[in-house]
């Protein structure tokens with residue numbers, strides 16, 4: 001029986017952040033990180049510079065593989081450069097940093113039995129610790145009403161410098177299909193781009209082949225000659241329209257992660273309701289756990305559940321906007337909601353991403369001529385939440 005101070009199940013984004021955040025303040029901590037697949041998976045995780053507090057940078061900073069001083073958006077009739085820094089964490093950098101940290105990494109290794117005091121591994125070994133955290137990622141729940149932000153991204157080498165100096169967060173000057181559709185482009189080097197075809201869609205199913213072909217078509221239209229496809233990533237991220245967060249957390253107690261086991265990341269509903277992004281919440285949770293005077297399964301569970309429920313309550317407005325986007329706007333007209341949003345002030349846009357809108361921001365967002373028909377918008381706002389889940393994600 002091996003003993004640790006903390007066992008983290010799943011070496012994905014959330015648990016990696018927790019490990020690094022805790023080790024920063026308590027380097028003597030004995031942490032085991034158990035991963036069934038590859039540590040960090042296959043992602044390019046991005047965040048707005050203003051999404052995370054400066055005091056997290058001493059431990060978060062080493063994860064940042066790329067950063068830019070500004071970002072661009074393009075809509076029919078509106079192009080804009082936004083002077084907010086943008087940062088990327090690649091899975092490769094994430095693995096490198098975790099491999100260099102004082103951690104016991106067990107990968108590939110599946111955790112099969114999880115309790116608040118330990119875990120049983122697929123090879124029969126048992127690990128014990130006073131604190132266990134389940135960060136096994138996205139899972140279906142009948143208590144969350146979510147739709148999809150889905151995408152396929154190709155990281156490509158271009159024959160000549162592509163000429164982009166800043167990420168293109170949204171380029172919606174394209175045919176709309178399968179909901180609100182836009183391209184997302186990160187200039188990773190002078191001759192290297194990550195190009196993603198993204199859709200805010202009612203259906204969770206992803207047609208990888210079709211989106212891949214669309215990425216290549218977009219590259220051709222921009223006169224970027226591709227000499228090599230370096231890697232590929234895809235995702236179906238949750239966009240939250242409603243739900244019952246208390247029931248969601250109670251569901252975990254029914255057996256998903258074992259009663260009383262804290263949940264991190266998407267497993268704990270730590271994501272921005274409109275973007276599905278979870279890195280800023282991952283930093284928040286890591287900091288909340290690092291601030292606990294004593295880390296046990298009970299204290300971690302209370303802290304994680306408390307934070308998740310508080311964030312959920314505070315983000316009601318975002319779920320209402322998501323309902324307006326999905327229910328009020330016709331799928332091929334959803335881009336109008338986003339175009340209007342990107343006409344607002346830079347400060348408001350930054351607070352939107354950080355999920356820290358002020359009351360005045362909310363009024364500002366709702367003021368003026370609605371970009372979608374008012375009748376449909378009202379119906380969507382009055383629609384009671386939650387509704388049954390629309391996910392078809394494979395259970396983990």
Ligand SMILES: Cc1cc2nc3c(=O)[nH]c(=O)nc-3n(C[C@H](O)[C@H](O)[C@H](O)COP(=O)(O)OP(=O)(O)OC[C@H]3O[C@@H](n4cnc5c(N)ncnc54)[C@H](O)[C@@H]3O)c2cc1C
Nearest residue numbers: 010012013014036045046111136137235265266277278279
């Ligand atoms: C391709 C992609 C790009 C994304 N880009 C961004 C972005 O730019 N910014 C952002 O903020 N968010 C982004 N997201 C959304 C979200 O932040 C990520 O999904 C993030 O990885 C979620 O973190 P997590 O720790 O909850 O889960 P994950 O990172 O998915 O980690 C869960 C881990 O648990 C492991 N696991 C599962 N079961 C077991 C088991 N029984 N035993 C051991 N290990 C197990 C899995 O193999 C996995 O590695 C992206 C998502 C995807 C898919």
